[in-house]
Amino acid sequence: MSNTQQLDVLNHRQCLDRLARVRVGRLVFTEDGLPTIQPVNFRVWRDEVVIRVAGGPKLEAATANQVVAFEADVLDPDLRNGWSVTVVGHAEPITGIDDLVDVAGTFIEPWVQGRRDHFIRIRTDRMTGREFREEAVPHYKP
Amino acid sequence: MSNTQQLDVLNHRQCLDRLARVRVGRLVFTEDGLPTIQPVNFRVWRDEVVIRVAGGPKLEAATANQVVAFEADVLDPDLRNGWSVTVVGHAEPITGIDDLVDVAGTFIEPWVQGRRDHFIRIRTDRMTGREFREEAVPHYKP
Numbered sequence: 001m002s003n004t005q006q007l008d009v010l011n012h013r014q015c016l017d018r019l020a021r022v023r024v025g026r027l028v029f030t031e032d033g034l035p036t037i038q039p040v041n042f043r044v045w046r047d048e049v050v051i052r053v054a055g056g057p058k059l060e061a062a063t064a065n066q067v068v069a070f071e072a073d074v075l076d077p078d079l080r081n082g083w084s085v086t087v088v089g090h091a092e093p094i095t096g097i098d099d100l101v102d103v104a105g106t107f108i109e110p111w112v113q114g115r116r117d118h119f120i121r122i123r124t125d126r127m128t129g130r131e132f133r134e135e136a137v138p139h140y141k142p
Numbered sequence: 143m144s145n146t147q148q149l150d151v152l153n154h155r156q157c158l159d160r161l162a163r164v165r166v167g168r169l170v171f172t173e174d175g176l177p178t179i180q181p182v183n184f185r186v187w188r189d190e191v192v193i194r195v196a197g198g199p200k201l202e203a204a205t206a207n208q209v210v211a212f213e214a215d216v217l218d219p220d221l222r223n224g225w226s227v228t229v230v231g232h233a234e235p236i237t238g239i240d241d242l243v244d245v246a247g248t249f250i251e252p253w254v255q256g257r258r259d260h261f262i263r264i265r266t267d268r269m270t271g272r273e274f275r276e277e278a279v280p281h282y283k284p
Contacts, residue, residue: 023219026226028170028177028211034268035170035177035211037228041221069170069177077165079183084168086179126176 005080010129015085018072018129020044025072027051029061029091042072043106049087049122050094050103062091062120070122075132085129087122094119147222152271157227160214160271162186167214169193171203171233184214185248191229191264192236192245204233204262212264217274227271229264236261 010018019025019042027040038058042051049070053059061068068091075082094100103119152160161167161184169182180200184193191212195201203210210233217224236242245261 024217024221026168026179026213026215028179034209034230036230037168037170037211037213037226039215039217039221039224039226067176069179071168071179073168073181075166075181079166079181082181084179084181088176088178 006133006135008131008133010083010085010131012124012127014131015127015129016044016047016124018074018083018085018131019049022072022074025049025051025070027058028069028071029058029066031057031061040070041107042070043103045103045106045121048124050106051091051120051122052107053118053120059093059118059120062093062118065090065092067091068122079132080134081132083129083131085127087124088126089122089124091120091122094121148275148277150273150275152225152227152273154266154269156273157269157271158186158189158266160216160225160227160273161191164214164216167191167193167212169200170211170213171200171208173199173203182212183249184212185245187245187248187263190266192248193233193262193264194249195260195262201235201260201262204235204260207232207234209233210264221274222276223274225271225273227269229266230268231264231266233262233264236263 023041025040025042026037028035028037040051042049070087073084094103165183167182167184168179170177170179182193184191212229215226
């Protein structure tokens with residue numbers, strides 16, 4: 001037996017399905033003109049990615065309607081099996097009270113009182129996903 | 143008992159130490175003017191981050207000496223414990239034959255013959271790391 005690597009492109013629904021399986025992703029934004037990456041808690045909410053953040057640069061980026069990138073994945077240590085989904089879009093703060101109550105209920109309780117009380121959404125129009133699969137291939141014995 | 147969240151800033155050596163524990167990270171670069179994130183295999187080599195890639199956009203970015211960001215982390219699902227290290231810098235292909243032989247030996251065998259035969263390095267001058275720790279705090283009972 002030898003192994004071969006499969007790379008599948010995930011469609012929109014498959015991407016959302018994978019994202020719904022995890023709770024931590026990575027937000028990529030620009031700070032002082034340089035790319036910055038920060039781990040974030042997120043949820044899939046109404047087919048969008050919603051990130052819960054404390055104040056600071058991430059929120060500033062959001063309120064500035066910056067184009068950000070978001071990524072989540074589950075990958076094995078050698079990148080042979082797993083998936084990765086990336087969303088690129090404008091980061092927009094959620095401000096409507098009904099929406100805030102609704103989305104807040106999907107997150108676990110904040111572990112530090114008074115922190116993590118802002119929610120930023122990223123539309124998933126520009127979402128791409130890939131799945132890696134290692135498949136065993138029987139040796140061909142003539 | 144209640145819990146409190148600690149956030150430690152990691153120094154340069156601590157960042158390299160954390161990076162050496164994992165083999166998969168994420169490369170952030172620009173493609174068609176938009177941020178792109180791809181999972182990559184990497185190693186810490188001579189205190190730099192070295193990424194092994196097949197051809198394509200990642201290599202193009204490297205040869206164009208683009209400023210890229212690289213991130214690796216180990217995080218629990220609710221972002222209570224773990225670490226994240228980010229490196230920002232110019233991506234440079236490794237071209238010297240002695241360096242190529244040396245760095246290639248630190249990677250596992252490629253699983254697809256003829257692929258993954260380029261190496262890109264990112265200097266770690268601009269490296270930042272953070273560690274999250276949740277600590278149990280005894281209730282104060284007067």
